[in-house]
Amino acid sequence: MAKDKRIIAVGGDHTIALPMLRAVNKVHGPVALLHFDAHLDTWDTYFDEPITHGTMFRRAFEEGLLIEDKSMHVGIRGPVYDQDDFLRDHEFGFQIIRRTDIDDIGVPAAIAKVRERLGNTPVYLSVDIDVLDPAFAPGTGPPEMGGLHSRELLRLLRGLNGINIVGADVVEVAPAYDHTDITSLAAATVVFDMMGLMVNSGSLRPNENDYRLEVPAV
Template sequence: MNDQHHTPEGPVGPVDASRVPRFAGIATFARLPRLEDVGRADVAVMGVPFDGGVSYRPGARFAPAAVREASRLLRPYHPGLDVSPFASLQVADAGDVACNPFDIPEALEAVQASAGTLLDAGSKIVTVGGDHTIALPLLREMHRKHGPVALLHFDAHLDTWDTYFGADYTHGTPFRRAFEEGLLDTEALSHVGIRGPLYSKQDLTDDARMGFGIVTSMDVMNQGVPAVVQALRERVGDRPLYISIDIDCLDPAHAPGTGTPEAGGMTSRELLAILRGLDGCNLISADVVEVAPAYDHADITAVAASHVAYELISLMARQGAPEPVPAGAVRQGAHG
């Protein structure tokens, strides 16, 4: 953590829920301050309302707004990791990237430019998508800052296909493009939660050639979370780690609001437990994508995504604050 990101009074935290009801006020992520109100942040939550790369059900362009609404119930202390992330770090909502909905390359350039601005200002980024196409420009910026990065990719699908309908940039191709561009550390790549039918066995051959290991959702069930966590930690080591989470890694019972649901997925509890088990890894940034609110029921998917983002921020706080910071050190945000 760089102390210059903080005022002498400490980080500015969420709006005080004891004074302003959770259902009132502007829906920033976890009711945190906007980036323009604090100047800069250790962790910036960036929305990307773009779904021009989907192959089935559209609607992920509305995810950042839905996840912000669902995040109103998040609280400032994480007992599982024993951290108060908003007291340990300055976390702020960086708003949404203005993506061209009709031009995929232009939209990806906008995402990359916005991510680059935040990284150069000293922020880690938790991105709320949007469809999975946006992982590619984010990985380009991670590579610019860190060189080839380790990748943990939580998803029902491999997303290492070559093209869809002749298009190179879709939500099913970002990690093949990232491999081809040399953005990834091929000794430290893994998919988690994979399941469902494939186009052919060649899909697995191509994926293995790129260096990916696969932990299926059945592996999570049969081996258990501790064994999966141990294997993932051994694979990524202390390398710069990027985590990309497609919410469809969860079973449709836990995440119905997504574009390409597959039966037999992980529970939200399993996903959160695996992430929590990565405490101490060198997490540089992350994304949570593919929430499609129009297919959601009672905000189930948006709530899951908001908690996943909170888990990622808490992991970053554990990295960035070696000395425990009491919750009382955080200043409450604006009351309204």
């Protein structure tokens, strides 16, 4: 993979993020991980297995694939199985914007926090489709209530314009559990937006907000 090439994986099991991070590291070195998900995916083991779709980001940290204190989870909610889960995650240098934080601070402030943390570092963007509410993405393994609306996810992604995204994935789409292709539509739209972000990566193209209509105060 040449340095000017960027890669997107579509799936499928989230474990694919680990070999993707290894491949991206070979070209770009350690990256910041921007991870949209209902779950942390930094457990030590899952069903006693060290490499699964609930553990791969701990393995990535242990392998030195992530820049410490640059990575973030966005959209976290749902069950936590051990009270140490958040403690361990913090020790791996992750910062968390929970789904409820977005309710409290709003999408523009969440975008500002993400942009401030990522800066100009090379970024791997991983979107687990279960970050969306099951109303928008029912076709996934562990659907969790109270997720992002699709319009919130798209606006968060579009707020990353100019960030240096060197690799990405959209994962955990399970067509067997989908209906009316709604989950696939969400995933395909996210991939389309990722390609747009990669085209603008590292450039200083204006943000869509620069074109926003001025709405007079009522």
